[in-house]
Amino acid sequence: MTETFSVVGKRLPKVNSWAHLTGAAKYADDIFLPRMLFGRLLRSTQPHARIKRIDTSRALAHPGVVAIATGADMPEKMGIMPSTQDETALAVDKVRYVGEPVAAVAAVDEDTAFDALSLIDVDYEPLEPILTIEDALARDDVKIHETSRRANVFKEVHLAFGDLDAGFASADHVRDDWFFFEGNTHAPIESHSAVASFDGDGRLTLWTCTQVPHYLHRELEKVLGLPRARIRVIATPNGGAFGGKSDPFGHEFAAALLSMRTRRPVKITLDREEVFYAHRGRHPVKMRIKTGVKKDGELTAVHYQSWLDGGAYASYGIATTYYTGALMTVTYRIPAYKFDGVRVYTNKPPCGPKRGHGTTQPRWGFECQLDKISVDLGLDPLEYRKRILQPANSRTINQLRVTSMGLGQCLDAVGKATRFSDKHGTLPKGKGIGLAGSAYISGAGLPIYWNEMPHSGAIVKLDRGGGVTVACGTAEIGQGSDNVLASITAEVLGVLPDDVHVVSGDTSLAPVDLGSYSSRVTFMAGNAVKAAATKLRAHLLEAAAAKLQVPADRLSLAGRKIFDTGDPRTAISFIEAVVLAESKHGTLSAAGSYKPPAGIGGDFKGAGVGPTPAYSYQASVAEVSVDMETGVVTVDRIVTAHDCGRALNPANVEGQIEGSAYMGYGEIIGEEQIFRGGLHKKPSLLEYKLPTSLDTPALEAIIVESVDAEGPFGGKEAGEGPLNPVIPAITNAVYDAIGVRFDETPLTADKVLAALGKRDNRGVPKDRIGPDGLGEAKQDSTQRRLGFTTEARERKKAVRA
Amino acid sequence: MSAVEPRTWRVTEPASSKQLITLDVNGERQTFAAEPHHTLLEVLREELGLTGTKHGCELGECGACTVLVDGEPVLSCLTLPIQLAPTAAITTVEGLTNGASLDPLQIAFAEEGAAQCGYCTPGMLMAARALLDANPHPTRDEIAQAISGNLCRCTGYTAIYEAVESASRATSAGAPVERGDPVRSERR
Secondary structure, X not given: OOOOOOOOOOOOOOOOHHHHHOOOOOOHHHOOOOOOEEEEEEEOOOOOEEEEEEEOHHHHOOOOEEEEEEHHHOOOOEOOOHHHOOXXXXXXXXXXXXXXXXXXXXXXXXXXXXXXXXXXXXEEEEOOOOOOHHHHHHOOOOOOOOOOOOOOEEEEEEEEEOOHHHHHHOOOEEEEEEEEEOOEOOOOOOOOEEEEEEOOOOOEEEEEOOOOHHHHHHHHHHHHOOOHHHEEEEEOOXXXXXOOXXXXXXXXXXXXXXXXXXXXXXXEEOOHHHXXXXXXXEOOEEEEEEEEEOOOOOEEEEEEEXXXXXXXXXXXXXXXXXXXXXHHHOXXXXXXXXXXXXXXXXXXXXXXXXXOOOOHHHHHHHHHHHHHHHHHHOOOHHHHHHHOEOOOOEEOOOOOEEOOOOHHHHHHHHHHHHOHHHHOOOOOOOEEEEEEEEEEEOOOOOOOOOOOOOOEEEEEEEOOOOOEEEEEOOOOOXXXXXXXXXXXXXXXXXXXXXXXXXXXXXXXXXXXXXXXXXXXXXXXXXXXXXXXXXXHHHHHHHHHHHHHOXXXXXXXXXXXXXXXXXXXXXXXXXXXXXXXXHHHHOOOEEEEEEOOOOOOOOOOOOOOOOOOOOEEEEEEEEEEEEOOOOOOEEEEEEEEEEEOOOOOOHHHHHHHHHHHHHHHHXXXXXXXXXXXXXXXXXXXXXXXXXXXXXXXXXXXXXXXXXXXXXXXXXXXXXXXXXXXXXXHHHHHHHHHHHOOXXXXXXXXXXXXXXXXXXXXXXXXXXXXXXXXXOOOOOOOHHHHHHHHHHXXXXXXXXXXX | OOOOOOOOOXXXXXXXXXXXXXXXXXXXXXXXXXXXXXXXXXXXXXXXXXXXXXXXOOOOOOOOOEEEEOXXXXXHHHXXXXXXOOOOEEEOHHHOOEOOEOOHHHHHHHHHOOXXXXXXXXXXXXXXXXXXXXXXXXXXXXXXXXXXXXXXXXXXXXXXXXXXXXXXXXXXOXXXXXXXXXXXXXXX
């Protein structure tokens, strides 16, 4: 079969572009319903406290207030992962971070709801907050959750593969490096918003900007005690998400409950500061990576350890913890591998999945370490990586199935585009070039709820007027999932994407798709849609073959026609074929579904995280200039090549690559989600610096097509992987420029100046900025005071002597 | 006459100081009642139903709420309707479309993939429109400067530059501003 496509591979505008560009697209906060009330959440002012009393009577008496909910109204535990549900919609008995929702008010307008918040009286009994990984590990006396068996450990995992001792024993050179990746957040421009309407027929509809309508559907049933058959979740177009809208959130339940109470629609939209506290973003991670290599650079063993600062609740924490270790093996051959991961609770907003979920931090550490190894061994970083690639169609040491693998082509592409090997190590002081590779998944191999059902389902329906409807539960978060559904349907049926009406993100109208997370939509929903459309294509071909008297295998579908490939003038229109097929078979509708194949991962405990039907691969080169007087790092250019299998729409794939590069650039150059005493230090877009157009470097995207055997038309993911290589590429480029290793993010001017010895008057330059191990736990405050007193007395004694 | 029981309301009305405000939006004069402290952003969205204008921070940090006032880009979240001159002409994203005709920027944004999630897009379009009106053939640096107050979290800005440049070329070539058949807009 020759691969000629009429839609796939074309730079067509997205089918939903026109709604977005004319202001017609309805995001959740754009929904105004008759009789609608406006809600606001009262949030905790304490990082860690017992709630002694909540009195809502003054607020309820406030003119315009209609209803108030507190944690007692919804005490059921919930959370995205079924095995670690430790949250409630509104705090019950205890608060665990500043910003945790405590109560919700519904009023006739937003001003009134806001005013009423200050009339809710909450008595807190403050508890000592735990704010660092070290304190969380050491402080057995303070428990954020009683469920933690050891101190404030949420999850601890240990996995070992191959003979680690033999691997290190056979190494010619061993590196043992510590790294720290600072937390950061998604900061979508659209803040979270939900509109609930509980109608006279006892049915609840919730419009919300969620990435996971299906999982939210399940949690609403659990928390509200309303059967899922009576709940309809509609994922509105997300105004950016990046992982930040993939948990069930308190405001969604609160809007629903308040609507059930008042029998009126209720809208709750978060303000920008609340979005920073809602968070669920990148975990701060301390890492220790020990790697053994032969003289030629061949890896002999890797021991990777991570400590994740999880914040106050689980979120996806189990998966995040495993992801820090799981994907280390799919890029380069590792014959022996040990992974130890610990995620702790702290009294800060919960961390969760952000673009690159759990793989971004270890990939940064590992690619920086490979850069050090290449220097130690005198190898070109690009040639070195190419020499140790994990082969296509292979198994990794931790039993992951690797199929299509384009990392080598990606490395070649970015090397060629930038003349990396000519420039590396030869640029003048202050100028540098750096490189890194990486990988990501095209959807998780296993669902969050382990079951045998499909991960994605789709229904395609043909209209006798030539229209096509595709329904699939995916959430459009700006990544272009609606366009993927329309394009694949159009390609299979030979119509134009604009002929396809997409019904997505609606739990009543569309079959289940698990959601827009882990970059799963193109691969999984794409295959489901393709399967459904292919069934209808067979009917159309059969009808056309009979009409045209041409064997079906000689027919092709494109441009709203079915034609003889031998003589394209012999053709019937798509509409005519539909009419003939419908006359014969009745209403033309077909379902398709997708589930990843069995056996793509191991069968040990913990093997559920890491497998995917196909890994994507990518490489970046960054070129930087470092101002030796101010310490400011200017990234001049980022070139990223990404193996997406096949680009179903090259313009959209490039958009994902560029957007990922932008986001990675922001993470390394200055974004940080940091706290002082549990209070966010930068909870606004003025302080938390998203790169503007003037900051953002020149971004270049190169598409590499490995044509995956199982992907829809060969496609794989494009939304997350391209972020991963950008951060280490920039870090390695700064080393090339000034000879300093930054084993800590973000790479701010302040740290560069410190390394150059220009931050203070002592002028001692450093060759490395980063951690040397886990820090000391903070002692109990009384003991610390006693300690100071003792030390002071000792000092005085020494002076007297 | 029997004594009338004083009526008690289950929900009493909040204090109100609404004023009548008249605005010229997208070529229509509209009069409505609103709280004087409500911003232009709020009244556009809530009183006039023009939800195409978005909010990302309501503190003047993100640019999502950009509209044109007499052709100049203005942050509607920092503007009070009562501050505006009675003759001020406001243009929102809904006003970019002239009947069935799209603005060349809208076509170019679609073709270049310059709108991903689309949320910053209305503000971005308004900032870009003001730029092209003042400077029909901007350099890339001038485009970057003009949209530097509009944060986009999706695109990395590259596709936006390309779209503004493409719209600039389309305008100078006198190209029709009808929405074309999407198949014909394929360019590779």
